Structures are given as structure tokens and as C-alpha cells.
Amino acid sequence: xxxxxxxAEERQERPSQSFKDxxxxxxxxxxxxRSGTEFLAAMDTLMPRNVMPPEVKEHYNNIxxxxxxxxxxxxxxxxxxxxxxxxxxxxxxxxxxxx
Numbered sequence: 001x002x003x004x005x006x007x008a009e010e011r012q013e014r015p016s017q018s019f020k021d022x023x024x025x026x027x028x029x030x031x032x033x034r035s036g037t038e039f040l041a042a043m044d045t046l047m048p049r050n051v052m053p054p055e056v057k058e059h060y061n062n063i064x065x066x067x068x069x070x071x072x073x074x075x076x077x078x079x080x081x082x083x084x085x086x087x088x089x090x091x092x093x094x095x096x097x098x099x
Contacts, residue, residue: 024078029074029078032074033071036067036070036071039067040064040067043060043063
């Protein structure tokens with residue numbers, strides 16, 4: 001059992017092969033976005049902001065902001081990879097004059 005745990009930890013520490021080669025698979029992106037938003041929703045459910053002590057509210061606002069910035073950075077990096085791989089434009093049609 002310990003060997004399975006060790007191998008799982010090793011896999012987590014290595015960069016994903018798909019990330020090194022370009023954009024992540026769509027299902028991975030969707031999972032990351034959903035898990036992040038679900039975490040923020042769970043925090044709101046656990047302790048609504050109107051009853052949070054000021055120090056908790058400060059940390060909550062910081063983690064919320066950082067999560068959104070993380071999403072933005074992640075999306076931007078994926079868009080850059082997609083832009084790099086865009087195909088060259090197809091040749092345009094041109095008129096050929098026949099004599």
C-alpha cells in the first residue's frame with residue numbers, strides 16, 4: 001500500500017506531460033475551474049461573510065482574489081499556447097487572367 005502512495009506522490013510532484021507539451025485537456029481545465037469555484041462556494045456556506053470576524057474576512061478576501069488571479073493566469077497561459085499553435089492562414093484565391 002505504501003508503494004502506491006509513494007508513486008502517487010511522485011506523480012503529483014512531476015509536471016504533467018500534457019502541460020509541458022501545451023494546453024491541458026479540456027476536461028482537466030473544467031475540473032480545475034469547478035473545484036476552485038466549489039471551494040469558494042463551500043467557504044461561503046461554511047461561514048457567510050456577514051458573520052465572519054474581520055481577520056477571517058481579510059484572509060477569505062485574499063484567498064478569493066488569489067484564486068481568481070490564478071484562474072486568470074492559467075487561462076492566459078492556455079491562450080498563449082493555443083495562439084502559438086494556430087495554423088497558418090490558408091492561401092487566398094487569386095484571379096488568373098487567361099489570354
